[in-house]
Amino acid sequence: MKNKQLILTKRPLGVPDADTWHLNEADVPALEDGEFLVENVFVSIDPTMRGWINDRKSYMPPVALGEVMRAAGTVGKVLQSKHEDFLPGHYVLGSGGIQLYTISNGKGWHRVDPTLAPLHKYLSVLGxxxxxxxxxxxxxxxxxxxxxxxxxxxxxxxxxxxxxxxxxxxxxxxxxxxxxxxxxxxxxxxxxxxxxxxxxxxxxxxxxxxxxxxxxxxxxxxxxxxxxxxxxxxxxxxxxxxxxxxxxxxxxxxxxxxxxxxxxxxxxxxxxxxxxDFARRYGEAAKQLAEWVAAGDIYSDEQIEKGIENFYPTFLKLFSGEKTGKLILQVNDL
Ligand SMILES: NC(=O)c1ccc[n+]([C@@H]2O[C@H](COP(=O)([O-])OP(=O)(O)OC[C@H]3O[C@@H](n4cnc5c(N)ncnc54)[C@H](OP(=O)(O)O)[C@@H]3O)[C@@H](O)[C@H]2O)c1
Incomplete structure (x- = not known):
């Protein structure tokens, strides 16, 4: 199985240009005990990504050169598993990076329910x-x-x-x-x-x-x-x-x-x-926001762009304003 991964290749000054990242092809390694393989579907595209590629002290370490570009959130489907809590067919939310497949040990990952809300909403109003x-x-x-x-x-x-x-x-x-x-x-x-x-x-x-x-x-x-x-x-x-x-x-x-x-x-x-800072209270926010959405008090918009190869033009839309609501990149079919 071949993965496609967006790799950070340089630290830009000003607006990043297209060769700030390159798309790498790599084999997906075999799973070890306690791991599972996720097919990423939706990737959150956020302004904070610009800060992560600066080599500067911030609220989290920068993405290293040569590393897969970080995403604040990804939603995908478990394909294979050697983990007792995340099983094939489960839909999961985590930080899988800008790549087609992610191997995870489950730390920081949660199951999401596609019957309660469309999956991309977990990166938007419900995330x-x-x-x-x-x-x-x-x-x-x-x-x-x-x-x-x-x-x-x-x-x-x-x-x-x-x-x-x-x-x-x-x-x-x-x-x-x-x-x-x-x-x-x-x-x-x-x-x-x-x-x-x-x-x-x-x-x-x-x-x-x-x-x-x-x-x-x-x-x-x-x-x-x-x-x-x-x-x-x-x-x-x-x-x-x-x-x-x-x-x-x-x-x-x-x-x-x-x-x-x-x-x-x-x-x-x-x-x-x-x-x-509020991670321990995410449950409270998720419950309240879901209630407001269900009651029709909150409406959310998502703009979904397609294809991992379109990461760069999608990223630029954050700064050009060619978007409304939450920007999401879909890297695999649902
Ligand atoms: N503190 C946190 O934990 C946290 C978490 C998430 C996001 N954030 C921050 O919150 C802000 C909004 O995030 P978001 O996810 O809502 O991003 P977003 O969907 O990209 O919205 C940001 C908006 O800013 C506008 N904008 C872009 N460049 C601008 C400029 N030069 N001057 C004025 N407006 C400009 C764009 O709309 P127009 O077309 O109207 O220009 C864009 O829709 C970002 O700064 C992000 O980094 C912080």
Whole structure:
């Protein structure tokens, strides 16, 4: 049996080019006791992958040169097993990397049930993406009914869920996204009360107009100039949830917030978090999100691209905005 694996070959400066990775063919080795073989089907494609290929201290070690590219999550089917808990035919969620087949010892892997939800949803609203929105907004942001919450990257995987959780909690939600179509989607599908098109509108002016009583929580997915514009409108005791900074991930020199003194003047708080911090409570988030989805209170979008050879153009879509909702690469048929 032949595997195809995406191997990291160099550390890019700025936007990665196509030869940052290459596709390798290798034999699938025989299983040892305690191992099982997974045929990966869906692979989560995330902005954080850009950080993993820098040789820099972060929340987890970088992917080494010559190693299979890491994926935050993969869903697949067990084909062969010498493990007592994971048996052929089981569907499993883990971190299988960008490759057609993965051999695992089960550490960090869980079974998922394809009869409860379509399998790709376990990488989206019912997985890390949903958990990030849930814990980031509820635990780090601590919203109160009636507050105004501003969200950047609002039509992305995390932002689209944050908007809907905020509405469930009785908050006024304003989203920022790129382009007219995405802004329409914010209001018509993701339940935002107002939308700002950062590509064609002046963000600071629009925040003033759509948040006339200021911003109680700013959920930041993008950083850069938009973070500064939000800080300028932060309310007394306002919270900035530092979830991501995608506008800076390819920057060779990261732009920090010039308006940080707004936190001082407003006795505000800006707090970063990594979803893994909440790993012990994933069960709580999964149950609650599944209930909201079943009740029709939360809708999630996934954009599924096909073929491991299409990893690179798919990856670029994270930064060009040619996507809505959660980006997923399907590497094998279901
Ligand atoms: N802290 C954590 O544990 C954690 C976990 C998951 C994700 N994250 C972070 O959360 C953020 C959102 O993740 P996601 O999974 O929702 O990603 P995503 O689906 O790719 O959404 C991010 C959105 O950012 C927008 N964007 C891209 N470049 C931009 C730029 N230069 N300026 C402004 N907006 C830009 C894009 O939409 P437009 O078309 O609107 O530009 C895109 O839809 C990322 O920064 C990610 O790294 C953090």
């Amino acid at each position: 890390m993406t949903g958990f990030t929105a849930y814990f980031g907004l509820l635990d780090v942001g601590q919203p109160k009914t009636g507050e105004t919450i501003l969200v950047s990257g609002a039509a992305g995987a995390v932002g689209s869920i944050v908007g809907q959780i905020g509405k469930i909690k009785g908050c006024r939600m304003i989203g920022i996204a790129g382009g007219e179509e995405k802004c329409r989607k914010l209001i018509e599908t993701y339940q935002y009360d107002g939308a700002i098109d950062y590509k064609s509108q002046k963000v600071s002016t629009k925040i003033k107009e759509l948040c006339p009583e200021g911003v109680d929580i700013y959920f930041d997915n993008v950083g850069g100039d938009i973070l500064d514009a939000a800080l300028a409108r932060l309310n007394f005791k306002g919270r900035v949830v530092l979830c991501g900074g995608i506008s800076q991930y390819n920057a060779t020199s990261v732009k920090g917030p010039a308006n940080y003194l707004s936190l001082l003047a407003n006795r505000g708080r800006m707090e970063g978090f990594i979803v893994f």
